[in-house]
Amino acid sequence: MSENQRRPITARRVILLLVVLAVLLVPIPTFHTPHSRDVVIDASQFEYSPPRLNINRGDTVNVTLNASDVVHGFFLDGYEIDSRVEPGISQKFTFTADRSGKFRYRCSVACGPLHPFMIGELVVGPNEPVWRASALAVVAAAAVLLGARKRRMA
Numbered sequence: 001m002s003e004n005q006r007r008p009i010t011a012r013r014v015i016l017l018l019v020v021l022a023v024l025l026v027p028i029p030t031f032h033t034p035h036s037r038d039v040v041i042d043a044s045q046f047e048y049s050p051p052r053l054n055i056n057r058g059d060t061v062n063v064t065l066n067a068s069d070v071v072h073g074f075f076l077d078g079y080e081i082d083s084r085v086e087p088g089i090s091q092k093f094t095f096t097a098d099r100s101g102k103f104r105y106r107c108s109v110a111c112g113p114l115h116p117f118m119i120g121e122l123v124v125g126p127n128e129p130v131w132r133a134s135a136l137a138v139v140a141a142a143a144v145l146l147g148a149r150k151r152r153m154a
């Protein structure tokens with residue numbers, strides 16, 4: 001190859017090189033293995049603490065339910081979990097967060113005038129490492145396709 005046949009360094013080539021370097025150098029995360037999560041929920045007139053739970057899909061959730069004043073209930077929409085808790089006597093139950101989305105938990109025992117407003121929210125989200133691995137795979141595929149197209153055009 002003579003001097004005047006050398007390919008010019010284009011912005012596209014630099015980007016392709018950077019993408020390839022990113023794919024090679026950024027460590028590929030291991031896929032999320034479901035975890036076991038221990039959660040303590042305190043029920044009192046007329047709220048749950050915490051009012052919102054964020055859980056990764058696939059996780060096993062071990063709930064300890066406490067009541068600090070009167071008898072309360074805990075009904076989790078979408079998972080059909082119903083529990084009743086008396087003050088001083090904790091209730092424990094376990095479920096697998098196998099459905100993504102937002103689910104309300106609400107009191108299922110008439111505990112006072114504002115009982116209908118005793119509501120919390122469970123958010124079952126996707127696993128972030130899975131999304132990151134998928135994004136890296138897409139970037140790698142795009143780099144391969146761009147490289148193939150460049151070679152065809154050359």
Ligand SMILES: [Cu+2]
Pocket residue numbers: 072073107108109110111112115116118
């Ligand atoms: Cu209630």
